[in-house]
Amino acid sequence: MSDATDALAIGEPLMVLDGIHRRFMMGDEEVRALRGVSFTITKGEYVCIIGPSGSGKSTMMYLLGCLDTPSEGTYELAGYEVSELGDEELAALRNKYIGFVFQAFNLIPRTTTVDNVALPLRYAGVGIGERRRRAAQALERVGLGHRLDHTPDRLSGGERQRVAIARAIVTKPELLLCDEPTGNLDSRVGAEITRLFEELNHDMGVTVVIVTHDPNLAKRARRNIKLVDGQMVYDGPPQEGK
Amino acid sequence: MFEHVLSAFLALKANKIRAALTMLGVVIGVLAVTLLVGVGDGARIYLDEQISGLGTNLMTIVPGRRETRGFGPPAGNIARPLVMEDIQALERQGSLLRGISPMVMGGGAVRFKGRTRDTMILGVGPAFSDLRNMHVDRGSFVREEDVDSRRRVCVLGRTIVKELFGDENPLGQTVRLADGRFRVVGLMEERGTSLGFDLNDLVFIPVTAAMDLFNQDHLTQILTAARSKEDAPAASEEVEQILARRRNGERTFTIQSQDDLLKTFGALTGAMTLMLLAIASISLVVGGIGIMNIMLVSVRERTREIGVRRAVGATKSDILWQFLLESVVISSTGGGIGLALGASIVLALKRFAPSVPVALSPWIAAVAFGSSFVVGVLSGVVPARRAAELDPVEALRYE
Ligand SMILES: Nc1ncnc2c1ncn2[C@@H]1O[C@H](COP(=O)(O)OP(=O)(O)OP(=O)(O)O)[C@@H](O)[C@H]1O
Ligand SMILES: [Mg+2]
Numbered sequence: 001m002s003d004a005t006d007a008l009a010i011g012e013p014l015m016v017l018d019g020i021h022r023r024f025m026m027g028d029e030e031v032r033a034l035r036g037v038s039f040t041i042t043k044g045e046y047v048c049i050i051g052p053s054g055s056g057k058s059t060m061m062y063l064l065g066c067l068d069t070p071s072e073g074t075y076e077l078a079g080y081e082v083s084e085l086g087d088e089e090l091a092a093l094r095n096k097y098i099g100f101v102f103q104a105f106n107l108i109p110r111t112t113t114v115d116n117v118a119l120p121l122r123y124a125g126v127g128i129g130e131r132r133r134r135a136a137q138a139l140e141r142v143g144l145g146h147r148l149d150h151t152p153d154r155l156s157g158g159e160r161q162r163v164a165i166a167r168a169i170v171t172k173p174e175l176l177l178c179d180e181p182t183g184n185l186d187s188r189v190g191a192e193i194t195r196l197f198e199e200l201n202h203d204m205g206v207t208v209v210i211v212t213h214d215p216n217l218a219k220r221a222r223r224n225i226k227l228v229d230g231q232m233v234y235d236g237p238p239q240e241g242k
Numbered sequence: 243m244f245e246h247v248l249s250a251f252l253a254l255k256a257n258k259i260r261a262a263l264t265m266l267g268v269v270i271g272v273l274a275v276t277l278l279v280g281v282g283d284g285a286r287i288y289l290d291e292q293i294s295g296l297g298t299n300l301m302t303i304v305p306g307r308r309e310t311r312g313f314g315p316p317a318g319n320i321a322r323p324l325v326m327e328d329i330q331a332l333e334r335q336g337s338l339l340r341g342i343s344p345m346v347m348g349g350g351a352v353r354f355k356g357r358t359r360d361t362m363i364l365g366v367g368p369a370f371s372d373l374r375n376m377h378v379d380r381g382s383f384v385r386e387e388d389v390d391s392r393r394r395v396c397v398l399g400r401t402i403v404k405e406l407f408g409d410e411n412p413l414g415q416t417v418r419l420a421d422g423r424f425r426v427v428g429l430m431e432e433r434g435t436s437l438g439f440d441l442n443d444l445v446f447i448p449v450t451a452a453m454d455l456f457n458q459d460h461l462t463q464i465l466t467a468a469r470s471k472e473d474a475p476a477a478s479e480e481v482e483q484i485l486a487r488r489r490n491g492e493r494t495f496t497i498q499s500q501d502d503l504l505k506t507f508g509a510l511t512g513a514m515t516l517m518l519l520a521i522a523s524i525s526l527v528v529g530g531i532g533i534m535n536i537m538l539v540s541v542r543e544r545t546r547e548i549g550v551r552r553a554v555g556a557t558k559s560d561i562l563w564q565f566l567l568e569s570v571v572i573s574s575t576g577g578g579i580g581l582a583l584g585a586s587i588v589l590a591l592k593r594f595a596p597s598v599p600v601a602l603s604p605w606i607a608a609v610a611f612g613s614s615f616v617v618g619v620l621s622g623v624v625p626a627r628r629a630a631e632l633d634p635v636e637a638l639r640y641e
Contacts, residue, residue: 062635065553067552087558091557096555100554104546106546106547109256110256119554120555122245122249123560128245167554171555
């Protein structure tokens with residue numbers, strides 16, 4: 001993978017979606033999870049994708065995260081046309097450009113926080129010593145520098161999500177993709193996590209895209225994209241009362 | 243690659259109990275391999291030692307023609323028995339032989355002062371002692387002139403001395419052998435048992451006296467030996483020619499060399515070891531199936547983990563290698579433990595029960611490691627492929 005896009009500047013297009021469809025076959029029935037969605041997100045943006053349950057938000061996130069490819073339409077991430085890439089290239093793209101944060105944290109059990117956080121670096125080919133050093137730095141950044149050797153089962157929900165965020169930022173990605181990151185947290189901890197995303201967006205210039213139901217989270221973003229029934233029905237600044 | 247091995251070890255460390263249980267099958271399998279092969283090898287080495295202990299480069303000539311190697315009762319129809327003239331011919335014409343002893347064997351009772359013991363009576367020549375490495379402790383062995391003059395003298399084995407004489411000095415005493423009276427001229431040194439046969443429970447008499455005693459004019463067999471290992475084939479050839487010449491070219495006798503005997507027993511114990519190995523590998527297969535099962539369960543349980551790894555940059559082949567190596571590491575570790583256990587048991591047996599013939603050959607280690615490695619690969623392939631082929635999105639959505 002070339003490094004040509006490393007020089008991506010604030011305001012340059014990072015993700016360009018054009019007429020994206022995603023269809024699933026459920027037995028004989030076709031489920032149309034996304035139906036012709038187009039938008040562009042530029043580097044440094046802070047976007048929330050909102051919409052009712054079943055509207056296709058998670059499907060959208062997997063597509064944006066290069067874990068899935070569209071049935072129709074084109075998606076360009078950092079200049080790469082995703083549909084044209086194979087398994088290895090997609091894996092490298094995810095590793096280099098994207099950090100994921102999930103609702104269910106998805107930490108690897110019985111593995112220390114520092115090793116959990118270091119995981120993406122392993123697939124980037126970084127040696128174990130350097131890996132742990134950078135993982136410790138990332139944990140420091142999310143305020144968990146004192147929890148390096150804990151296993152996930154001994155952390156609170158908020159701490160676990162911080163570990164997950166540390167794992168997402170340890171490779172210094174262009175894009176943080178989060179699916180309901182506050183969904184399993186109470187509102188106070190949720191607000192802390194929200195603040196952390198804002199800081200990361202502001203300080204590191206990382207593009208943040210959050211899929212959420214949480215209106216508190218959505219209204220703090222600068223841009224909201226709303227999906228209903230697999231179609232984009234709104235794209236603009238947060239709407240009051242929505 | 244190192245990374246994969248490392249993370250395989252980390253994964254095992256993270257789940258010690260399961261790893262231990264998974265290993266158990268292979269531990270038992272390799273333990274069985276080590277022990278059973280140890281027993282097989284032990285038997286081979288024991289037989290080797292026993293046969294080599296009989297003497298060096300020995301040849302036994304028995305009457306009758308046999309094509310097969312090995313030993314067993316001589317064939318029934320003895321057209322031309324072995325006789326003393328054969329011994330003389332061999333002595334005159336043989337140039338590669340180290341010694342020649344005629345032999346007549348029979349059973350009979352030895353009596354002394356009302357005490358009796360049934361034993362084996364061997365009629366031999368003086369060369370027997372050196373050929374078979376059985377020497378007298380006191381007195382003398384059967385001598386040339388004893389044979390020539392059919393003298394009724396005998397040499398007693400240790401067991402006979404103990405049973406019949408107790409503390410009395412047997413030398414010079416007269417014992418009854420079957421229905422003859424024999425003077426004791428020598429006492430054999432203490433010997434162990436060979437192939438289950440007590441070498442101390444023997445009476446030696448001149449071969450001519452034995453022919454008189456058993457009322458026969460032919461020999462049971464002839465014992466001789468090649469001068470050296472290199473000479474052995476030529477010596478056998480020489481014996482064959484000398485004896486055949488005396489029989490108008492007919493080969494109505496069979497020469498069995500010690501080497502043949504070693505080969506026969508070697509083939510026998512080799513087959514036994516292989517069979518034991520086959521039995522042991524069944525338990526190894528069972529162990530492998532166990533690993534495969536648990537790896538399949540593990541792949542299912544760790545579906546989300548697999549999804550996460552894919553999300554953060556693992557390729558399909560990263561996942562494949564991860565699970566394959568986990569399986570190999572589990573299996574090889576189990577193999578190592580099984581080998582260590584088996585080796586300890588074998589060594590303990592050797593030390594505390596030296597009469598049990600077991601052996602620990604280096605190739606067992608190679609077999610144990612090799613087979614547990616192969617078992618690991620074979621039982622890891624299916625689970626690893628299943629893991630690698632998981633769709634990342636479905637893996638992440640998996641509840
Ligand atoms: N692998 C799949 N196979 C079949 N249908 C699917 C699959 N993935 C998603 N769908 C369908 O696509 C639609 C959108 O699903 P998606 O998970 O994107 O919704 P969502 O907006 O994330 O909902 P929620 O807010 O409840 O998480 C749903 O109707 C879902 O049933
Ligand atoms: Mg969802």
